[in-house]
Amino acid sequence: xxxxxxxxxxxxxxxxxxxxxxxxxxxxxxxxxxxxxxxxxxxxxxxxxxxxxxxxxxxxxxxxxxxxxxxxxxxxxxxxxxxxxxxxxxxxxxxxxxxxxxxxxxxxxxxxxxxxxxxxxxxxxxxxxxxxxxxxxxxxxxxxxxxxxxxxxxxxxxx
Amino acid sequence: xxxxxxxxxxxxxxxxxxxxxxxxxxxxxxxxxxxxxxxxxxxxxxxxxxxxxxxxxxxxxxxxxxxxxxxxxxxxxxxxxxxxxxxxxxxxxxxxxxxxxxxxxxxxxxxxxxxxxxxxxxxxxxxxxxxxxxxxxxxxxxxxxxxxxxxxxxxxxxxxxxxxxxxxxxxxxxxxxxxxxxxxxxxxxxxxxxxxxxxxxxxxxxxxxxxxxxxxxxxxxxxxxxxxxxxxxxxxxxxxxxxxxxxxxxxxxxxxxxxxxxxxxxxxxxxxxxxxxxxxxxxxxxxxxxxxxxxxxxxxxxxxxxxxxxxxxxxxxxxxxxxxxxxxxxxxxxxxxxxxxxxxxxxxxxxxxxxxxxxxxxxxxxxxxxxxxxxxxxxxxxxxxxxx
Numbered sequence: 001x002x003x004x005x006x007x008x009x010x011x012x013x014x015x016x017x018x019x020x021x022x023x024x025x026x027x028x029x030x031x032x033x034x035x036x037x038x039x040x041x042x043x044x045x046x047x048x049x050x051x052x053x054x055x056x057x058x059x060x061x062x063x064x065x066x067x068x069x070x071x072x073x074x075x076x077x078x079x080x081x082x083x084x085x086x087x088x089x090x091x092x093x094x095x096x097x098x099x100x101x102x103x104x105x106x107x108x109x110x111x112x113x114x115x116x117x118x119x120x121x122x123x124x125x126x127x128x129x130x131x132x133x134x135x136x137x138x139x140x141x142x143x144x145x146x147x148x149x150x151x152x153x154x155x156x157x158x159x
Numbered sequence: 160x161x162x163x164x165x166x167x168x169x170x171x172x173x174x175x176x177x178x179x180x181x182x183x184x185x186x187x188x189x190x191x192x193x194x195x196x197x198x199x200x201x202x203x204x205x206x207x208x209x210x211x212x213x214x215x216x217x218x219x220x221x222x223x224x225x226x227x228x229x230x231x232x233x234x235x236x237x238x239x240x241x242x243x244x245x246x247x248x249x250x251x252x253x254x255x256x257x258x259x260x261x262x263x264x265x266x267x268x269x270x271x272x273x274x275x276x277x278x279x280x281x282x283x284x285x286x287x288x289x290x291x292x293x294x295x296x297x298x299x300x301x302x303x304x305x306x307x308x309x310x311x312x313x314x315x316x317x318x319x320x321x322x323x324x325x326x327x328x329x330x331x332x333x334x335x336x337x338x339x340x341x342x343x344x345x346x347x348x349x350x351x352x353x354x355x356x357x358x359x360x361x362x363x364x365x366x367x368x369x370x371x372x373x374x375x376x377x378x379x380x381x382x383x384x385x386x387x388x389x390x391x392x393x394x395x396x397x398x399x400x401x402x403x404x405x406x407x408x409x410x411x412x413x414x415x416x417x418x419x420x421x422x423x424x425x426x427x428x429x430x431x432x433x434x435x436x437x438x439x440x441x442x443x444x445x446x447x448x449x450x451x452x453x454x455x456x457x458x459x460x461x462x463x464x465x466x467x468x469x470x471x472x473x474x475x476x477x478x479x480x481x482x483x484x485x486x487x488x489x490x491x492x493x494x495x496x497x498x499x500x501x502x503x504x505x506x507x508x509x510x511x512x513x514x515x516x517x518x519x520x521x522x523x524x525x526x527x528x529x530x531x532x533x534x535x536x537x538x539x540x541x542x543x544x545x546x547x
Contacts, residue, residue: 002451007455018459021459021462022459022528023455023458024458155196156184156191156193157176157180157183157191158176158195159282159283
């Protein structure tokens, strides 16, 4: 199962026939294994990693530290899921340290990102404070590098 | 004036691999399954540790035997992974790759005419290294149907009064053969009975598959005192270019090897030694990640070869398969040359690893899956034509 998850994480689009051969599984048992991962909620979805320098360059990404007041019932969960439901929010994590939630938002431009923080996020009662960091450049994302390393030279035949 | 070359050097044939490499070099767009080194770059944390060491100006000689800190890491690693205890400061020597350690051990052990036994097909340097150390190379043929393991009876038959050393390399380059603990114990028993010294090159020991684990012959009863355990960081840690190997052996032998090493080499490069400390101390996860990748590629290549009617055993170690190509009616060398010129796929003829490699070729799966896939398609087309 570990190897299957590795493959899906590296490239979920790899032809299933290749995947079956790499894992030494029949195509049927591979399909069944993937279906089970999906049904069990282990695999939640498949996405492309987009290079923002090349596509939709107006779009902004911000990482926001959010300090919140936990509730007596439910702690951080209810407020976190409330924030996570905004469509601007790509990711939302509860973290240890100086603040509570780390959220990643995407907005079509700077004005909209600012509006989200000012009008939606900060106005929630439990939110005590926010600190917004705009992304300037991406070096690595979900394991993929944005600048491709040049391949090292190898001898064509070696002992 | 013509310069006379020493007889024993002049008589060594050129490496079959080198020969082949020179042909490949003249061609474009060749997909090579001929490469005996990982396609991964050295894991970043190891490279980064080396950069840090360079920044601190660690660029001088080290002690002849290697940095004491590295020797401690080696002793810890060997104890943890092989169950062998060596005294780091007196029983460990850091060499320029395992190749140098093999040369040192042979030169330290052999008197002219002493015989060295080894299983064949085997790594290309064994026979020449024995010859250069003025020994006599005595190959023992291993068979495909026995998984290219060394058979203890065949070993016993090959022993003569001049037999002095047995060289082992499991998992084996080029066959991917592995030996279980029971197989090794039978061989060990013969070695003890005939008082052989064993040089065990275990460079591929981390790269094992299907949950099988590697055992060292040095861990068999009565063996550690007569074994030179040889290992290094090249293969498992993807560090071929750093040139760091090591030998662990009884103190009197390390002392003798050190004499040759100090005069010939002085010490292994210190930047490689610093990188090796990081690799051995903290590289386990990186090794496991690469091992898993090799295992998947092995599944792919073995499946593809068998599907095209080229019988191929599923190796339990190394990153090589050694399929039987005799059904094409071509000899290994002809097969490899024609495959290269007609389909631009490079494999290494089995005969580069000794005459008993005839009928086989070595394909390395230390190459990315996209290349392996294309190579298998081209190979299938070639095999189809040969049979038509």
